[in-house]
Amino acid sequence: MKTAIITGITGQDGAYLAELLLKKNYKVIGITRNNHVSNLEKLAYLGIGDKVKMVECDMMDMSSVINIINTFRPDEVYNLAAQSSVGLSFNQPIGTIQYNIISVLNLLEALRLIKNDTRFYQASSSEMYGTVKSLPVTTDTPMHPLSPYAISKASAYWTVVNYRESYGLYACNGVLFNHESFLRSESFFVKKVVGEAVKNRNNPDWILKVGNIDVKRDFGYSPKYVEAMWLMLQQDHPKDFMICSGKSYLLRDLIDHVFKQLNIPAEKLIVSQELYRPTDILDIYGDNSSAMSALGWNYDYNFYDVLDILISEELKANEKINKG
Numbered sequence: 001m002k003t004a005i006i007t008g009i010t011g012q013d014g015a016y017l018a019e020l021l022l023k024k025n026y027k028v029i030g031i032t033r034n035n036h037v038s039n040l041e042k043l044a045y046l047g048i049g050d051k052v053k054m055v056e057c058d059m060m061d062m063s064s065v066i067n068i069i070n071t072f073r074p075d076e077v078y079n080l081a082a083q084s085s086v087g088l089s090f091n092q093p094i095g096t097i098q099y100n101i102i103s104v105l106n107l108l109e110a111l112r113l114i115k116n117d118t119r120f121y122q123a124s125s126s127e128m129y130g131t132v133k134s135l136p137v138t139t140d141t142p143m144h145p146l147s148p149y150a151i152s153k154a155s156a157y158w159t160v161v162n163y164r165e166s167y168g169l170y171a172c173n174g175v176l177f178n179h180e181s182f183l184r185s186e187s188f189f190v191k192k193v194v195g196e197a198v199k200n201r202n203n204p205d206w207i208l209k210v211g212n213i214d215v216k217r218d219f220g221y222s223p224k225y226v227e228a229m230w231l232m233l234q235q236d237h238p239k240d241f242m243i244c245s246g247k248s249y250l251l252r253d254l255i256d257h258v259f260k261q262l263n264i265p266a267e268k269l270i271v272s273q274e275l276y277r278p279t280d281i282l283d284i285y286g287d288n289s290s291a292m293s294a295l296g297w298n299y300d301y302n303f304y305d306v307l308d309i310l311i312s313e314e315l316k317a318n319e320k321i322n323k324g
């Protein structure tokens, strides 16, 4: 039985990855900064709350990280913990940059010193590329990060490459584009739109207030993207991969689809300049051909179909709450 450590297990991807690894008969150790009932909700939703071993660890503290690696001697480490919001990173630039870089360095150092045959996955982000001169984005596209979050992820990315090249660690970056699910945190665009629309579809006083929706993004489905994370750690040699749908969708069109599915009139949508970001990317989509051919990863979801899955899951959850 293999042992995997997942940091950020209480988040969206952590929960789906834990579910996948449990199905593959792994022993799953989940790292959390603070073990409390409410942040176990995503694991509970998938019915796996009691199947993973939760351990508290401050990933900024090197000795705590060493202790975790030494105790569990993992075969694989999936590093998903991060301050993951671009918007929040403009309000908390120092905290975001410190955490998202130092936690990665602590993990890689601990592996280098204690168990250098552990396979390491780093949750990198398409946000690192920011303004790009040509599309689709590939791993050869030059990086031009546009937010403190993107800067932190770019630095972590190069740290992983450096530990692979300098010390021969099996360490790789999964460069993931936006991916969504029912378990996405409320503050993210798609979850916010679907969640609020379902909850308030019959509320005459409700309006949906959004920022710039005339931008396009490459959106995918989280339960499928975690399969690529696992595949990346099962290869003969470590390599970085783009994980994306390969298509971009206009945010305005996504809202339009959700409103139509729920019979919500278009006037309920208000675009507010106050919610615009200081810098934003107009259009971005990636090239997933390498992940498909080298990893054998398969992704053929249209994001409008994913939206329908999310709407249906949200309606069910809402009905449950209303029934008490």
Ligand code: NAP
Residues within 6 Å of the ligand: 007, 008, 009, 010, 011, 012, 013, 014, 032, 033, 034, 039, 079, 080, 081, 082, 083, 084, 085, 099, 123, 124, 125, 126, 175, 176, 177, 178, 179, 180, 184, 185
């Ligand atoms: P998420 O739902 O926001 O989960 C983030 C996880 O990190 C949570 O377990 C959270 O713990 C933990 N965390 C956040 N800030 C922390 C801090 N300062 N100290 C310790 N732990 C902290 O994120 P996700 O969507 O699952 O994404 C997983 C990873 O992929 C992240 O690194 C994210 O940046 C990256 N990524 C995500 C996307 C996407 O579209 N979802 C795209 C590209 C890359 P708590 O429960 O305690 O808050």
